[in-house]
Amino acid sequence: MIDRRSVLAIAPLALAPRLAFAQAPAPQMRGTGDLGVIIERATGSVLIVETTDRTVLTRIEGLGDLSHASVCFSRDERFAFVFGRDGGLSRIDLLGGRIAKRIVQGGNAIGGAVSDDGRLVAVSNYEPGGVRVFDAETLALVADVPATSRSAARSKTVGLVDIPGRAFVYALYDAGEIWRLEIPVSEAPRLTRLENVGKLPYDGNVTSDGRHYFAGLFGEDGVVHVDLWKEPLKAERVLDGYGRGEAPLPVYKMPHFEGWAATQNMLFLPAVGRDELLVFDLSTLKELGRVQTYGQPVFAVARPDGRHVWVNYAYPKNNVVEIVDSQSLAIVKRLEPGPAVLHLEFAPRGHEVWVSSRDADAVIVYDTRSFQEKARIKASKPSGIFFTARAHVIGK
């Protein structure tokens, strides 16, 4: 039985939102857990995308030089921090589809990280070499830590990651050092320096438990490891001499540790100057095997369940993506998404992967089980793809 009065009472209410909408389009009520950001490197713009129906929500322009740009997210997954090559740090409101705040904090930046409590955003700079830390809300400067050392006047900083305890770890490219920077709430920042870790560390990353930091070396055949659970911190060489004395091939694009493939106890790392992935055991830090690949790996990213590792390659072999089975170490599939594949990002539970093809001006979405193309999204010279689920992962 329907009560007439209550129906009448509801009717005007149901009408109200539609009237309000006609006057000013209010932001749509929605979550942000399935949103993401695609960098359009040549035009200094980003696309805000939604990954459930695979659509573009908005394009945001005016972000400066976005070659090698990267993105981190606020704890509430509402804001994206975009780190531009030209030192630009932009805080983007994903729901409002606008730049909430933008500063130019340095001359030449390479990446950034957000602290575990979400209050701090750190940026690593090539020029002036060092790390600057900002308030994540206001982008006011909190700490400025120049990378000066005994062996180099000022170093480019690379491989910046967040670790638990309002802290960050990064490497000094020119000086060959690894630093931990802690920023306690009401005390002065604390710095721990590890010197002489190896020649030209070019990138670094931390496992998602915040324990193992690894930096790749360009000047030597090896990888540096720091166990962040063992005080005092110590830098140890692992995979020493992985090139077995063979002359390395020329490297036309630096490999990345960002988004590296860690599955169970295994870590897959791109070798420098070799058409190989190095596989090693995280508990023993010993080599488990190698995967011969089509080209020199740039990104090797594990599907979130760890069963497969997807790999892309350096110029001129950058039209191919290969998929490695983490159990057999065999390559199970080769895809050709388009020319100049620059990056890939998995949906949080790995059912789909988004792959950017810069020279096809497209991002291609694949089903990760059937390897079938599910969608193709137009983007202008797309490079990095970043989904909001990163907000809740240590080191991302």
Place this chain on the structure above:
Amino acid sequence: MLLSKLIVAICATSALAAELDRERLKHLVVQECGSCHGLVLKGGLGRPLTQDALAHFPQETVRDIILDGIPGTPMPPWRPLLSENEAAAIAVMLKNGDIR
């Protein structure tokens, strides 16, 4: 008469070919060199490749750096991928500030 028309046509196509080649090399410099030197060549892991930054290098030196790289650093030799003429053309474009 016919012959001269033909010559004009041939010159026009080869001029077009040269122009296409320049565009291809520019794309390579912006995108592939740019991954280490910055899209606008103002520097990244590698030093800036702007006209000012390269002013103190003779053109031949720039060409040779491109062909042979700088051993002990990430600057790779491009000889496996570029001819001497292509490297020289890139050196000229960089020295003239023709790319951005």
